[in-house]
Amino acid sequence: MNNEWPLWEIFIRGQHGMSHRHVGSLHAPDAEMAIKNARDVYTRRNEGVSIWVVEANAITASSPSDKGPMYEPSESKVYRHPTFFDIPDEVGAM
Amino acid sequence: MYAQMVKTAGTGLKSREEMTEQERNFQDKIDADIKIEPKDWMPDDYRKTLIRQIGQHAHSEIVGQLPEGNWITRAPTLERKAILLAKVQDEAGHGLYLYCAAETLGVSRDELTQMLLDGRMKYSSIFNYPTLNWADIGAVGWLVDGAAIMNQVPLQRTSYGPYARAMVRICKEESFHQRQGYDAIRKMAEGTPEQKRMAQDALNRFWFPSLMMFGPSDKDSVHSAQSMAWKIKINTNDELRQKFVDQTVPQAEYLGLTIPDPDLKWNEDRGHYDFSEPDWSEFFDVIKGNGPCNVDRLAARNKAWDDGQWVRDGLLAHARKKRARDLAAE
Numbered sequence: 337m338n339n340e341w342p343l344w345e346i347f348i349r350g351q352h353g354m355s356h357r358h359v360g361s362l363h364a365p366d367a368e369m370a371i372k373n374a375r376d377v378y379t380r381r382n383e384g385v386s387i388w389v390v391e392a393n394a395i396t397a398s399s400p401s402d403k404g405p406m407y408e409p410s411e412s413k414v415y416r417h418p419t420f421f422d423i424p425d426e427v428g429a430m
Numbered sequence: 431m432y433a434q435m436v437k438t439a440g441t442g443l444k445s446r447e448e449m450t451e452q453e454r455n456f457q458d459k460i461d462a463d464i465k466i467e468p469k470d471w472m473p474d475d476y477r478k479t480l481i482r483q484i485g486q487h488a489h490s491e492i493v494g495q496l497p498e499g500n501w502i503t504r505a506p507t508l509e510r511k512a513i514l515l516a517k518v519q520d521e522a523g524h525g526l527y528l529y530c531a532a533e534t535l536g537v538s539r540d541e542l543t544q545m546l547l548d549g550r551m552k553y554s555s556i557f558n559y560p561t562l563n564w565a566d567i568g569a570v571g572w573l574v575d576g577a578a579i580m581n582q583v584p585l586q587r588t589s590y591g592p593y594a595r596a597m598v599r600i601c602k603e604e605s606f607h608q609r610q611g612y613d614a615i616r617k618m619a620e621g622t623p624e625q626k627r628m629a630q631d632a633l634n635r636f637w638f639p640s641l642m643m644f645g646p647s648d649k650d651s652v653h654s655a656q657s658m659a660w661k662i663k664i665n666t667n668d669e670l671r672q673k674f675v676d677q678t679v680p681q682a683e684y685l686g687l688t689i690p691d692p693d694l695k696w697n698e699d700r701g702h703y704d705f706s707e708p709d710w711s712e713f714f715d716v717i718k719g720n721g722p723c724n725v726d727r728l729a730a731r732n733k734a735w736d737d738g739q740w741v742r743d744g745l746l747a748h749a750r751k752k753r754a755r756d757l758a759a760e
Contacts, residue, residue, distance in 0.1 A: 339742065339746060340538060340539060340540045341742065343530075360527055360530055360595075360596075360599075361530045361533075362526060362530065363539055365742075365745040365746045365748065365749040366745075366748075366749035366752065369749075376523075377523050377526050377527075380516075380519065380520070380523065380603075381603075399469065400467065400469050400470050
């Protein structure tokens with residue numbers, strides 16, 4: 337049996353961060369140890385106030401070859417951005 | 431540099447005509463500074479070379495803990511001890527970031543570890559030199575970490591995304607390492623005559639081994655062209671070595687210490703220092719395994735791995751049992 341500890345992906349929310357961000361990965365036998373190791377490996381300089389750990393094989397990622405069909409449709413929809421619309425100066429801030 | 435003489439896989443640099451269409455697209459991405467990510471297509475030789483390079487870099491961080499760890503219990507003050515402890519802990523972290531980057535290329539952590547332990551993969555030649563006294567710890571931070579930074583700063587722009595991101599993190603922390611080393615050796619250089627003599631002695635012993643960290647002279651670096659085209663090597667060995675000398679000489683002058691090279695002098699025309707090459711036969715000998723500490727370093731890593739086996743197995747067995755119990759309870 338393969339006795340390598342599973343790989344965990346580590347997400348950390350900083351003091352003023354709005355969301356958890358992926359910072360890297362590490363090996364640990366279970367989730368509890370993964371959090372303890374993440375504290376040592378990824379928060380030695382006050383980088384975070386909250387840690388999420390997810391086993392790497394539980395993550396499904398989009399495929400790089402889908403980049404075109406996945407994201408190109410949004411490029412032609414400039415009206416989704418507020419700057420598309422001209423608001424007369426007289427109307428004031430909007 | 432923490433990765434020396436990384437053998438580039440493949441047959442050498444190909445012209446565009448010799449490349450397949452896939453290889454051409456790949457090279458175009460690199461030329462346009464678009465990062466290569468783990469799931470992207472990449473040539474096998476790019477993958478192989480990167481595993482060697484990042485692996486060697488990671489091993490260097492891990493083995494690099496040994497010469498410094500040697501002095502944690504004997505640091506001259508509690509403050510120096512706490513600082514050194516934090517520094518050595520950082521090195522462990524750097525090794526882990528890099529192993530993770532290498533693992534995204536399809537090699538497992540255990541395979542990498544095994545290749546270090548049985549000598550199939552190398553680590554930087556510098557860590558095969560001993561740290562004989564406290565002044566050496568200052569010299570290692572100042573010179574060895576200084577040389578490492580020289581190499582690692584440009585690698586933040588390397589073409590492989592996970593490697594570049596690991597380097598960004600490492601560079602942020604590395605600056606603390608160099609500064610604490612300079613601070614420690616400055617204390618000695620400004621101390622009693624005996625302390626100053628120790629600082630000079632440490633510089634004498636670490637100067638040329640530090641210059642060797644950048645690898646052989648460009649004229650003897652057969653692997654550079656392909657690695658530079660792939661942007662996994664950004665500067666040549668000689669460029670980085672020159673930069674390191676130019677930066678370090680004034681720092682030594684400030685300390686009142688003498689660089690142990692009678693031929694060192696400022697060259698007005700070049701705008702750089704001229705300096706003597708290290709003894710390359712010594713370098714190749716150390717790489718081959720005949721340095722002062724090669725045997726000790728590998729023995730220490732093997733012992734740590736073997737002694738830790740029951741802990742790794744025990745924690746994993748516990749995790750499996752707990753998972754089975756949790757599943758049964760559901």
